[in-house]
Every structure is written in structure tokens, then in C-alpha cells.
Amino acid sequence: MIETKSDLWTAPIIRVYRILKDPTVRSVMRRELGAYFNTPIGYVIIAFFLLLTCWFYVDDLFLRGTAEMRQFFDLMPLFMLIFIPAISMRLWAEERKLGTMEVLLTLPVKAWQVVMGKYLAGLVFIVIMLALSLHLPLALASKSILAGNPDLGQVAAGYAGAIVLGMIYLAIGAFASALTADQIVAFIIGISFSFVFFLMGQQGVLAWVRDWSPFAADLVERFGVGYHFQSITRGVLDTRDIIYAFTVAGLFLFLNVLVVERRR
Amino acid sequence: MAAAELLVDVRHLVKTFGPLRAVDDLTFQVRRGEIVGLLGPNGAGKSTIMKVLTCYLVADGGTATVAGVSIDTDPVEVRRHIGYLPENAPLYTEMRVSESLKYVARMHDLKGAKAKERIDWAVQACGLEPKYLSNIGTLSRGFRQRVGLAQAVLHDPDLLILDEPTSGLDPIQIIEIRKLIGEIGKTKTVFFSTHIMQEVEAVCSRAIIINRGKLAADGAPSELKASLGKEQKVVARLRGPTSLELEKLVGAFDSVGAVSVQNLPNDNWVECNVRMSSSASGEAAMATSEKLYRLCKEKDWTMQELKIEALTMEDAFLKATGHEKLK
Numbered sequence: 001m002i003e004t005k006s007d008l009w010t011a012p013i014i015r016v017y018r019i020l021k022d023p024t025v026r027s028v029m030r031r032e033l034g035a036y037f038n039t040p041i042g043y044v045i046i047a048f049f050l051l052l053t054c055w056f057y058v059d060d061l062f063l064r065g066t067a068e069m070r071q072f073f074d075l076m077p078l079f080m081l082i083f084i085p086a087i088s089m090r091l092w093a094e095e096r097k098l099g100t101m102e103v104l105l106t107l108p109v110k111a112w113q114v115v116m117g118k119y120l121a122g123l124v125f126i127v128i129m130l131a132l133s134l135h136l137p138l139a140l141a142s143k144s145i146l147a148g149n150p151d152l153g154q155v156a157a158g159y160a161g162a163i164v165l166g167m168i169y170l171a172i173g174a175f176a177s178a179l180t181a182d183q184i185v186a187f188i189i190g191i192s193f194s195f196v197f198f199l200m201g202q203q204g205v206l207a208w209v210r211d212w213s214p215f216a217a218d219l220v221e222r223f224g225v226g227y228h229f230q231s232i233t234r235g236v237l238d239t240r241d242i243i244y245a246f247t248v249a250g251l252f253l254f255l256n257v258l259v260v261e262r263r264r
Numbered sequence: 265m266a267a268a269e270l271l272v273d274v275r276h277l278v279k280t281f282g283p284l285r286a287v288d289d290l291t292f293q294v295r296r297g298e299i300v301g302l303l304g305p306n307g308a309g310k311s312t313i314m315k316v317l318t319c320y321l322v323a324d325g326g327t328a329t330v331a332g333v334s335i336d337t338d339p340v341e342v343r344r345h346i347g348y349l350p351e352n353a354p355l356y357t358e359m360r361v362s363e364s365l366k367y368v369a370r371m372h373d374l375k376g377a378k379a380k381e382r383i384d385w386a387v388q389a390c391g392l393e394p395k396y397l398s399n400i401g402t403l404s405r406g407f408r409q410r411v412g413l414a415q416a417v418l419h420d421p422d423l424l425i426l427d428e429p430t431s432g433l434d435p436i437q438i439i440e441i442r443k444l445i446g447e448i449g450k451t452k453t454v455f456f457s458t459h460i461m462q463e464v465e466a467v468c469s470r471a472i473i474i475n476r477g478k479l480a481a482d483g484a485p486s487e488l489k490a491s492l493g494k495e496q497k498v499v500a501r502l503r504g505p506t507s508l509e510l511e512k513l514v515g516a517f518d519s520v521g522a523v524s525v526q527n528l529p530n531d532n533w534v535e536c537n538v539r540m541s542s543s544a545s546g547e548a549a550m551a552t553s554e555k556l557y558r559l560c561k562e563k564d565w566t567m568q569e570l571k572i573e574a575l576t577m578e579d580a581f582l583k584a585t586g587h588e589k590l591k
Binding site: 110 | 315318320340343344346348354355357358359363370373412
């Protein structure tokens with residue numbers, strides 16, 4: 001029970017810890033992760049993601065002449081918008097298509113355990129995908145390659161922001177996947193919902209809302225991923241951004257559980 | 265303990281999908297050690313019943329308990345007692361058989377040596393040794409069914425629920441699966457669905473017939489056939505009469521329930537099927553066949569075949585589901 005003020009923080013942290021330790025969650029996570037790499041899908045997604053993002057980053061790198069990863073992270077909101085639904089689309093849609101949902105959900109497991117297991121598998125996949133771009137900051141920093149002097153703190157913050165962004169888009173994408181048996185439809189719904197959150201940070205949309213009400217515009221901005229992503233990549237770990245991430249991800253994970261249970 | 269003897273206790277179960285009553289006030293029990301066949305035409309509600317018992321679907325009315333645990337209050341516990349094989353044996357096709365079994369073992373909280381022991385047993389019981397390291401995607405339908413079955417028995421459940429375990433299999437595979445079910449049935453309680461009558465006669469100690477969500481019949485195959493027992497069939501092949509003529513004449517005999525005469529492809533031959541009425545005595549079929557023979561002699565027709573047939577499970581099923589006029 002929440003008794004002291006510090007409990008407000010420790011309670012959710014303990015909850016998250018317990019979820020990560022749950023053996024069923026881990027079993028599901030391991031299986032899903034294996035599924036990504038037992039078939040071409042995992043490799044294809046990683047390959048294309050790296051190909052595109054690294055290309056766009058390196059394209060201007062030498063023209064700019066500065067050793068920073070900021071432009072790489074600037075690409076993340078848009079690229080992740082497309083690639084993360086591609087990662088999440090198979091999580092539930094494939095189970096429905098194969099009919100294995102019936103096998104999975106008649107095992108002595110709870111729906112939330114399966115939802116979290118799949119979600120964590122997607123998250124680990126995203127981390128692996130991002131980790132494979134580490135050759136960029138390494139090249140920037142290494143004396144024998146580019147001998148730049150990048151601010152590694154900013155690089156770390158950038159990756160943190162990218163992972164948080166991934167957390168949010170993944171939760172949305174997983175929810176979308178649970179809605180349908182068709183992976184393509186899951187992909188499209190995932191992108192669409194994520195796009196709404198993306199749009200809320202775009203100036204074009206904000207300017208339009210601002211005409212109507214400046215207060216509403218500020219509100220809308222804070223609901224969008226862009227605002228919080230910028231905040232994190234600037235290197236400041238604001239608790240408001242963490243709360244935002246966990247709230248949005250948490251909301252969609254909750255909806256995910258509901259949809260999975262609703263089939264009954 | 266009396267409660268544990270009733271592995272499945274279903275009372276007044278109702279499941280609706282919108283306006284459709286897929287399961288309509290169903291009541292039946294399955295006792296420990298039985299092999300019970302759930303029979304019904306396609307769309308009768310067999311799969312739905314199984315999905316409700318495994319807590320995959322939630323009932324809209326009535327109650328059910330599995331091994332004493334109510335499906336409403338503790339679905340996870342219910343599933344611990346059940347080994348379920350859905351229709352068409354859905355499996356993760358990108359995994360190997362070994363990986364899939366290990367995964368299911370983990371999901372059942374089986375670890376380490378215990379898991380290995382159970383997996384080895386299941387592989388051996390279901391004849392999966394030759395395919396243990398194969399990719400599930402490469403397996404034939406018959407072997408996939410076996411993998412599904414192995415996954416279902418892995419955690420040594422009290423009750424096995426199998427949804428049409430022989431559907432889509434070739435005759436050899438069907439015999440093998442039936443043997444497997446019979447073997448497993450020696451130590452476990454099995455509840456499986458099918459629409460193949462011969463399967464029920466071959467394997468089951470009891471049959472439950474479902475039609476349009478409602479219970480149509482419930483009893484041992486011999487009992488079900490005996491309930492039509494006094495109704496036997498006389499079958500004759502004759503040359504001479506027209507079908508209409510024969511129908512009228514035979515229809516006039518005592519104790520006759522239904523007559524159908526068909527023209528056979530060979531010229532002039534007809535086949536006559538006579539069903540005794542439900543109020544007829546046990547000797548009625550004998551008497552009728554004698555009368556038919558004498559009729560033939562009188563009219564100088566040629567008789568090729570005359571026999572009295574006991575009704576099969578198929579007939580019992582057709583009667584229970586109200587399709588008796590089909591033959």
C-alpha cells in the first residue's frame with residue numbers, strides 16, 4: 001500500500017520489477033524474440049532501418065563537419081513511426097491467423113502476462129536494432145576513424161529518447177496488432193494511431209490549434225511524442241517525460257489486455 | 265472423493281453469439297476414466313462447448329466445473345487440469361517440435377529435469393521421435409496433430425479435450441490417432457468431438473449427441489443403438505416390381521415405419537429399405553422379411569438379397585438429430 005511519499009515512486013517501480021521477473025512473461029518474451037530471428041522478418045526490418053537511417057545521417061555528416069549525432073536522433077520520430085508498427089504487427093495478428101491464440105490463451109496463463117511478454121520482446125528487439133547503430137558514435141569518437149569529439153552524454157541521451165519513443169510506438173502498435181488477424185491492417189492501424197501522436201508535435205498542426213486557442217495548443221503539444229522526445233534528447237531527464245512515456249505506453253498496454261480478453 | 269469423480273459437470277450452459285444460441289441449455293457430465301465422444305453435425309456447437317470448458321470463451325448462462333473448479337471463478341486453475349487440442353492443431357510453424365514442447369512445458373511451470381521427463385514421455389507416447397528436431401512447418405497434418413496432442417498431455421492433465429482430432433487425416437493416420445487416443449484414454453479421461461460416427465463406436469465408452477446447441481442424446485453407444493433396437497432394417501434387392509408398386513405394397517405390411525425403394529443402376533433391379541416403426545416388436549423385422557419373400561414368390565419376382573440389418577451409430581445419430589427420413 002502507498003503509505004509514504006517515497007512509496008509513490010517505489011510502488012510502480014516494484015510493479016515493473018515484478019512484471020519483468022514473472023516467469024510466464026519471460027517465457028513468452030523469449031519465444032517471441034526467437035520468432036523474430038527464426039524467420040527473415042527480424043533481419044529484414046533491422047537491415048532496412050539501419051540502411052535508411054544511417055544513410056540519411058551520413059549523407060550530410062561530412063558537409064556539416066561537426067561530430068554530433070543530433071541529426072540521427074532527429075530522424076527517429078519519423079522513422080520509428082514506420083518501422084515500429086512493422087515490428088509490432090506480427091505480435092498478435094499472426095497468432096490470430098495461425099489459430100495459435102487459442103492454444104496460448106488456454107494455457108494456465110493470464111492475459112496480461114502474454115501482453116507484457118510480447119511487448120517486452122518487441123522492446124528488446126528495438127534495443128538491439130538501435131544498438132546496431134552504435135558504430136556511428138563509435139566512428140565519430142574513435143581516434144583512428146573520424147577523430148571527432150562528440151558529446152557522449154548527448155549521444156546517450158539521444159539513444160535514451162529513442163528507446164522511450166520506441167516504448168510508446170510499440171505499445172500503440174501492439175494494441176493495433178491485437179485488433180486484427182491481418183498483419184498489413186495491423187501495420188496500417190499502428191501507423192495511423194502513432195501518427196496522431198506524432199502530429200501533435202508538428203508545427204503545422206500546432207499553429208492551426210493556436211489560432212483557436214493558445215492554451216489548447218500548449219496542451220496538444222505536450223500530448224505529442226515530439227515534445228517529450230526533444231526534451232529527453234536534450235539530455236535533461238525530466239520526470240514529466242518519464243511519466244508521459246509510461247502513461248501512454250501503459251494506456252495502450254491496458255487497452256491491449258482488454259482487446260485480448262474481449263474475444264471471450 | 266465424489267466431486268473428483270465428476271471431471272466435467274455442465275449445467276444449463278448457454279452461449280450466444282448475438283442472436284445465435286450456439287449452446288442452448290446444455291447439461292451433461294463426464295466421469296473420471298471415461299472416453300466421451302461429442303457428436304454433432306457441423307455447426308452444432310461442439311467447438312463452442314469445448315472453448316467454454318477451456319475458458320477460452322465466457323458462458324452467457326449456466327455453470328460448469330472442471331475437476332471441481334468453476335470456469336467462472338478460476339479460469340487459470342481450470343486450464344491447469346485440462347489438456348486442450350483445438351481443431352486443426354494450430355502450432356507455431358517456425359519453431360521446431362523440440363522448441364515448441366519446451367515452450368509449452370515452461371508455460372505449464374515445468375522446469376529442468378521434470379520438464380525433460382515429461383517431454384520425453386509425451387514424445388514417446390505420441391510417436392514423435394523421428395520428427396523431434398524437425399521444423400513444425402515441414403510436418404504433415406498427421407504429425408502436427410501428434411505434436412498438438414503431445415503438447416496437450418505434457419503437463420499430465422486429468423482431462424483431455426480434443427476438438428475433432430482426426431479431421432483432415434488420411435485413413436492410416438486416423439487409425440493411428442485413434443489408437444493413440446485409446447492408449448491415452450487408459451490412464452486419462454478424454455472428451456473429444458467428431459462428426460464421424462464410426463469413431464465413436466470404435467473408441468468411446470459414452471457418446472453425447474448435440475444438435476443445434478441442444479442435447480439430443482446421451483449414453484453408451486450400445487445404449488443409443490438399443491434405444492432404436494426394436495427398430496431394425498430389412499434390406500432387399502429385387503427384380504420385377506416398379507419402385508412405386510413395391511413401396512405401396514410393403515408400406516401396407518404391419519409394423520412398418522418407413523419404406524424407401526430406389527432404382528439401381530442395373531436395369532430393373534430395385535433396392536428396398538424397410539424401417540420398422542418404433543412401436544414394433546423385436547420379431548417384426550423377421551416377420552416382415554418373411555412376408556416380403558412370400559410376396560416375391562407370389563408375384564414371381566427375382567430376389568437377389570434379403571437381410572436384416574441392425575441400425576448403426578449413424579442411424580442413431582440421424583434419428584437423434586431428426587434427420588431420419590434421409591435414407
